[in-house]
Amino acid sequence: MIEVQAEPQPFVFDPGHVALLCIDFQRDFLETGGFGESLGNDVARLRNAIAPTQAVLSAFRERGWTVIHTREGHRPDLTDLFPAKRDRGNPSLRIGEEGPMGRLLVRGSAGHEIVPELAPQPGEVVLDKPGKGSFYATDLETILRARGITSLVVAGVTTEVCVQSTVREANDRGFESLVLSDCTGSYFPEFHASALAMFAAQGGIVGWVGTSADLLDALEQSPVRTEKAE
Ligand code: C5J
Numbered sequence: 001m002i003e004v005q006a007e008p009q010p011f012v013f014d015p016g017h018v019a020l021l022c023i024d025f026q027r028d029f030l031e032t033g034g035f036g037e038s039l040g041n042d043v044a045r046l047r048n049a050i051a052p053t054q055a056v057l058s059a060f061r062e063r064g065w066t067v068i069h070t071r072e073g074h075r076p077d078l079t080d081l082f083p084a085k086r087d088r089g090n091p092s093l094r095i096g097e098e099g100p101m102g103r104l105l106v107r108g109s110a111g112h113e114i115v116p117e118l119a120p121q122p123g124e125v126v127l128d129k130p131g132k133g134s135f136y137a138t139d140l141e142t143i144l145r146a147r148g149i150t151s152l153v154v155a156g157v158t159t160e161v162c163v164q165s166t167v168r169e170a171n172d173r174g175f176e177s178l179v180l181s182d183c184t185g186s187y188f189p190e191f192h193a194s195a196l197a198m199f200a201a202q203g204g205i206v207g208w209v210g211t212s213a214d215l216l217d218a219l220e221q222s223p224v225r226t227e228k229a230e
Helices: 043-063 140-146 159-172 189-204 212-220
Strands: 002-004 011-013 018-023 066-072 125-129 151-157 176-185 208-210
Touching: 002 212, 011 176, 018 043, 018 159, 043 066, 043 151, 043 176, 043 212, 066 140, 066 159, 125 140, 151 159, 159 176, 159 189, 176 189, 176 212, 189 208
Parallel strands: 018 066, 018 151, 066 125, 151 176, 176 208
Antiparallel strands: 002 011
16 A cells, blocks of 8 residues: 555555556647637646656656546537526637537547647556546446446646536545646636645545645655556
8 A cells, every 4th residue: 555645644556456547638728729728717827746656657657557537528519518507607709619629529620639738648548538527427426336446646737627526526526636736727726726625625525635745755765566456
């Protein structure tokens, strides 16, 4: 077992049953000209999460542990886009409209891709989702259960939207999540802080919150390659 310093108490996981979940590190959220900016957000705020996530990704890849990348987006014909989502706010461009990186949040557009710094490698799971939660209308739960995964290390954007929805869904399904504070990010620093506080409050009502440094310290003290448990 590996023990990582975290709030509200150490996060203990079996290395044969863990996955890294990288949520929505897409150009549409992290680069100028994408969906995030069309909503009036400063995308630079999310980019601090890239470097620490690269370090965690490398550690998982070295050990041969499961890595799952999610992407929020829609079918090109937008048949999976509810008006309730399409019509939110007053963006300069709506989902499906043509922006500098192609159609916003549409599968196949350049903006829908994961940023090159965190690009998936062959063999890693890439999961397309139409909603905020990664379990909603996807086969994520099936993939995790088929691999015997019980613990999730969570990175991604944005902390209070897709990360928060996903870790709540994971908790309801019996998965234990360690959310890495420096590998997540929000356009609103106060929402980032309060979402992290909510996860760990009340004895970890939703999950655990830690840092990439503490996770990497704990990993360094364990063997680099761990056989997958049956
Ligand atoms: C948003 C997300 N913010 N990935 N999506 O709409 O958090």
